[in-house]
Amino acid sequence: xxxxxxxxxxxxxxxxxxxxxxxxxxxxxxxxxxxxxxxxxxxxxxxxxxxxxxxxxxxxxxxxxxxxxxxxxxxxxxxxxxxxxxxxxxxxxxxxxxxxxxxxxxxxxxxxxxxxxxxxxxxxxxxxxxxxxxxxxxxxxxxxxxxxxxxxxxxxxxxxxxxxxxxxxxxxxxxxxxxxxxxxxxxxxxxxxxxxxxxxxxxxxxxxxxxxxxxxxxxxxxxxxxxxxxxxxxxxxxxxxxxxxxxxxxxxxxxxxxxxxxxxxxxxxxxxxxxxxxxxxxxxxxxxxxxxxxxxxxxxxxxxxxxxxxxxxxxxxxxxxxxxxxxxxxxxxxxxxxxxxxxxxxxxxxxxxxxxxxxxxxxxxxxxxxxxxxxxxxxxxxxxxxxxxxxxxxxxxxxxxxxxxxxxxxxxxxxxxxxxxxxxxxxxxxxxxxxxxxxxxxxxxxxxxxxxxxxxxxxxxxxxxxxxxxxxxxxxxxxxxxxxxxxxxxxxxxxxxxxxxxxxxxxxxxxxxxxxxxxxxxxxxxxxxxxxxxxxxxxxxxxx
Amino acid sequence: xxxxxxxxxxxxxxxxxxxxxxxxxxxxxxxxxxxxxxxxxxxxxxxxxxxxxxxxxxxxxxxxxxxxxxxxxxxxxxxxxxxxxxxxxxxxxxxxxxxxxxxxxxxxxxxxxxxxxxxxx
Numbered sequence: 225x226x227x228x229x230x231x232x233x234x235x236x237x238x239x240x241x242x243x244x245x246x247x248x249x250x251x252x253x254x255x256x257x258x259x260x261x262x263x264x265x266x267x268x269x270x271x272x273x274x275x276x277x278x279x280x281x282x283x284x285x286x287x288x289x290x291x292x293x294x295x296x297x298x299x300x301x302x303x304x305x306x307x308x309x310x311x312x313x314x315x316x317x318x319x320x321x322x323x324x325x326x327x328x329x330x331x332x333x334x335x336x337x338x339x340x341x342x343x344x345x346x347x348x349x350x351x352x353x354x355x356x357x358x359x360x361x362x363x364x365x366x367x368x369x370x371x372x373x374x375x376x377x378x379x380x381x382x383x384x385x386x387x388x389x390x391x392x393x394x395x396x397x398x399x400x401x402x403x404x405x406x407x408x409x410x411x412x413x414x415x416x417x418x419x420x421x422x423x424x425x426x427x428x429x430x431x432x433x434x435x436x437x438x439x440x441x442x443x444x445x446x447x448x449x450x451x452x453x454x455x456x457x458x459x460x461x462x463x464x465x466x467x468x469x470x471x472x473x474x475x476x477x478x479x480x481x482x483x484x485x486x487x488x489x490x491x492x493x494x495x496x497x498x499x500x501x502x503x504x505x506x507x508x509x510x511x512x513x514x515x516x517x518x519x520x521x522x523x524x525x526x527x528x529x530x531x532x533x534x535x536x537x538x539x540x541x542x543x544x545x546x547x548x549x550x551x552x553x554x555x556x557x558x559x560x561x562x563x564x565x566x567x568x569x570x571x572x573x574x575x576x577x578x579x580x581x582x583x584x585x586x587x588x589x590x591x592x593x594x595x596x597x598x599x600x601x602x603x604x605x606x607x608x609x610x611x612x613x614x615x616x617x618x619x620x621x622x623x624x625x626x627x628x629x630x631x632x633x634x635x636x637x638x639x640x641x642x643x644x645x646x647x648x649x650x651x652x653x654x655x656x657x658x659x660x661x662x663x664x665x666x667x668x669x670x671x672x673x674x675x676x677x678x679x680x681x682x683x684x685x686x687x688x689x690x691x692x693x694x695x696x697x698x699x700x701x702x703x704x705x706x707x708x709x710x711x712x713x714x715x716x717x718x719x720x721x722x723x724x725x726x727x728x729x730x731x732x733x734x735x736x737x738x739x740x741x742x743x744x745x746x747x748x749x750x751x752x753x754x755x756x757x758x759x760x761x762x763x764x765x766x767x768x
Numbered sequence: 769x770x771x772x773x774x775x776x777x778x779x780x781x782x783x784x785x786x787x788x789x790x791x792x793x794x795x796x797x798x799x800x801x802x803x804x805x806x807x808x809x810x811x812x813x814x815x816x817x818x819x820x821x822x823x824x825x826x827x828x829x830x831x832x833x834x835x836x837x838x839x840x841x842x843x844x845x846x847x848x849x850x851x852x853x854x855x856x857x858x859x860x861x862x863x864x865x866x867x868x869x870x871x872x873x874x875x876x877x878x879x880x881x882x883x884x885x886x887x888x889x
Contacts, residue, residue, distance in 0.1 A: 350850060524854075527852060527854040528852075531850075531853070533875040534851035534872065535778055535781070535872075537873050538781060538851060538872040539780045540780070541873060542785075542788075542876060544875045545876035545877065546788060546876075546877055546878075549878060551787065551788065551791055574873045574874070577873070578873075578874075592855040600791070710857055
């Protein structure tokens with residue numbers, strides 16, 4: 225069995241050396257940055273706190289013990305001032321409340337003074353069988369209350385800015401929190417578990433010593449640019465912690481060489497499997513990072529490729545439309561139709577590029593969802609005006625039936641919904657040769673419904689069933705119009721379902737027209753709202 | 769007469785939009801580079817800037833950042849008009865205060881002019 229005092233001494237020496245190195249390392253890494261300065265200052269007070277604590281335990285003279293423990297409490301008071309300011313600057317500077325800053329400095333200085341120079345915090349020392357015990361003064365409980373208050377304030381400072389942090393800074397904050405978690409866990413082990421299960425409280429300084437883990441994690445987060453994911457850190461820490469506890473149990477608490485050998489072998493086996501576990505987690509993280517890199521490259525390629533495809537299409541669309549509008553002089557009657565055909569063919573290509581771009585983003589699970597409050601009536605009315613010319617060219621009527629009362633504004637992704645409605649009305653014009661298209665808007669309970677009815681070709685039940693699937697077209701589409709790739713309605717369904725809405729089609733049968741319905745909830749599901757600026761990580765398969 | 773500055777690197781498209789804006793009664797200046805665009809913006813003080821995103825050397829986001837940092841020209845409204853449909857870039861541009869981020873292929877020059885007139889009302 226190793227002597228407890230020796231173990232304590234070795235721990236304090238190791239912590240002092242490692243802690244001093246951390247303070248110097250971080251300060252020299254960037255001495256002009258406030259985070260680095262505050263970290264080094266905070267570390268100095270942690271080391272003083274631990275050193276004074278050790279000196280208090282190691283003396284058997286009451287007067288000297290009282291002197292050291294008062295300095296120990298004084299160091300704790302100043303530590304909380306430095307930790308509070310550190311939490312304001314780490315990992316990024318957050319909003320400050322000047323009055324709160326002053327209160328924290330005042331409280332820290334007040335309790336430093338009360339701890340060191342009066343008997344209000346620490347009244348006396350009692351020498352017990354297990355070591356020196358502190359007799360708290362009249363304001364002892366207030367001291368602990370302030371310590372708890374400041375701890376929560378530090379954590380609150382961090383959580384307050386956490387959700388606005390970048391991915392990298394979030395990871396840094398997580399390192400800090402893991403450090404705090406370790407200190408809490410070690411304190412539970414040495415201040416609660418040991419007294420209950422081993423019936424001794426003499427190991428409780430080790431709770432304080434765990435502060436070195438907090439300093440180590442935080443220092444690493446400050447200096448390193450690329451951090452390991454928090455999963456690997458936690459796995460490594462837990463394996464390490466269990467190994468240390470097993471080692472302490474074997475060397476310090478176990479009597480008898482044979483039992484120590486058995487426990488030693490168990491520790492060796494545990495270390496081997498722990499190593500395998502860490503290695504596998506690390507491998508998984510590396511694989512995921514590689515996949516993320518490939519995904520990013522793929523989506524960049526899609527954006528660039530679609531840009532390159534769209535540029536000549538834009539020129540064709542623009543110039544043909546301007547020629548048709550007469551910008552470059554009056555056209556002969558017989559030139560109009562061929563040019564309109566060129567324009568329409570170009571529109572097909574543009575639609576195909578748009579659909580393929582959406583499809584590849586849906587497939588990669590990288591489609592953005594950006595809801596905003598809009599008037600559905602205004603959007604549909606604008607779209608009808610845009611498409612009216614196409615309907616009139618075919619001699620079709622196009623009318624809009626509004627709800628009796630104006631519909632309330634609705635949270636939708638404007639670009640996506642616009643694309644869906646445009647697609648459906650455009651299809652209705654395409655597949656209708658006589659009669660026309662009616663677009664009706666109404667409110668049903670908590671939902672707004674867009675109903676697009678045409679007097680066109682109609683569909684069979686079987687065709688309706690496969691209508692919203694990829695590369696699917698009703699036979700009317702195949703017979704009359706060969707241009708569609710069958711992607712538009714598939715993409716439309718994905719977009720509507722992304723809103724938590726419904727889209728479907730009905731038809732009484734062939735030559736009896738079709739009706740398309742879109743229903744959207746007026747109050748968007750809060751879960752969907754959370755995804756406002758995030759990338760939706762669903763894949764197309766998840767959506768179905 | 770309202771002044772428009774077009775920052776567009778595709779020569780064919782720049783000419784096309786310039787023709788349409790002149791026809792619609794605008795005074796137009798055009799350039800294909802971000803830095804040159806910033807110089808022109810300071811010199812001409814246009815009523816609105818139509819900006820492409822993918823430009824040679826410095827891109828449209830650089831143009832927007834510099835524009836917003838220069839008090840002399842920071843309040844000029846900008847409409848991004850690009851075929852680069854990248855959500856991240858769109859978010860950045862909107863954060864930098866653009867009026868709209870439009871995809872070129874989805875609009876004819878006539879529709880663009882109508883939209884710009886609307887922003888200038």
